[in-house]
Amino acid sequence: MLNRGIQPIAPSSIAITGEVRTPEGKEPYVVPRALRDDELPEIVAGFRKAAENTQAAGFDGVEIHGANGYLLDEFLRNGSNKRSGRYGGSFESRARLTMEVLESVSSVWGGNRVGLRISPLNSYNSMVDSDPIGLFGWLVARLNDFDLAYLHVMRGDFYRQQSGDVLTPIRQCYEGVLIGNMGYSGEEAARDIAAGKLHAVAFGVSFLANPDLPERFKMNAALNQPDPDTFYTFGPEGYIDYPAMTI
Numbered sequence: 224m225l226n227r228g229i230q231p232i233a234p235s236s237i238a239i240t241g242e243v244r245t246p247e248g249k250e251p252y253v254v255p256r257a258l259r260d261d262e263l264p265e266i267v268a269g270f271r272k273a274a275e276n277t278q279a280a281g282f283d284g285v286e287i288h289g290a291n292g293y294l295l296d297e298f299l300r301n302g303s304n305k306r307s308g309r310y311g312g313s314f315e316s317r318a319r320l321t322m323e324v325l326e327s328v329s330s331v332w333g334g335n336r337v338g339l340r341i342s343p344l345n346s347y348n349s350m351v352d353s354d355p356i357g358l359f360g361w362l363v364a365r366l367n368d369f370d371l372a373y374l375h376v377m378r379g380d381f382y383r384q385q386s387g388d389v390l391t392p393i394r395q396c397y398e399g400v401l402i403g404n405m406g407y408s409g410e411e412a413a414r415d416i417a418a419g420k421l422h423a424v425a426f427g428v429s430f431l432a433n434p435d436l437p438e439r440f441k442m443n444a445a446l447n448q449p450d451p452d453t454f455y456t457f458g459p460e461g462y463i464d465y466p467a468m469t470i
């Protein structure tokens with residue numbers, strides 16, 4: 224799908240396989256245009272501008288999205304980044320754009336108000352890397368220089384095509400605050416935090432289906448079951464209509 228008539232941009236001209244959901248229905252993904260190296264400063268400037276806007280709007284901090292096949296993730300992983308030159312090839316070159324964005328956004332907010340989200344194994348948006356543990360181990364070791372508010376790691380793969388334990392090697396390489404995500408129950412989250420594997424866990428689907436999730440965890444109460452048919456839909460149904468507990 225062309226975005227309002229504009230061709231999407233990417234590190235390399237590789238289309239996502241399958242179809243994209245749009246308000247008008249499903250459409251095949253289009254082949255994106257590969258960015259030139261001399262366009263990347265403008266991309267970094269865009270992140271900086273967004274950081275300034277969030278500050279002006281009164282936010283407490285920002286999370287940089289380096290996951291799920293969005294632009295930074297596309298540069299990181301070698302299934303989508305086939306570039307040569309300064310932004311392709313080695314771990315360092317593929318991570319260069321992420322580092323430049325982190326530096327720029329940290330200079331606006333201060334590093335300790337900036338988080339980063341990554342998804343080393345998620346194949347969503349046709350993402351794949353030939354050495355995810357090597358790549359992300361290398362990346363998170365470099366993050367120690369940034370004094371980030373936190374690193375937020377989606378540990379799995381929506382489509383279960385790629386598997387493995389990414390959190391253990393990341394914990395070994397990364398010294399800062401670590402948030403885990405994906406497929407956690409309240410019990411597993413509490414256990415892993417108590418064991419020092421993580422500082423916190425982020426909940427997606429269970430929070431969507433339970434607006435009072437922290438209270439339910441505290442009371443060990445039953446959870447509403449999520450309805451996947453309403454995920455990624457465009458109306459309010461499935462987002463604001465799950466009931467809270469009646470006590």
Ligand SMILES: Cc1cc2nc3c(=O)[nH]c(=O)nc-3n(C[C@H](O)[C@H](O)[C@H](O)COP(=O)(O)O)c2cc1C
Binds near residue numbers: 404406407
């Ligand atoms: C309806 C829905 C929309 C989502 N939208 C996004 C999104 O825009 N960007 C993103 O990175 N993750 C998105 N996610 C993924 C969640 O943030 C989370 O990583 C995922 O659900 C796994 O965590 P969980 O097992 O606790 O649900 C979405 C998930 C759902 C169910």
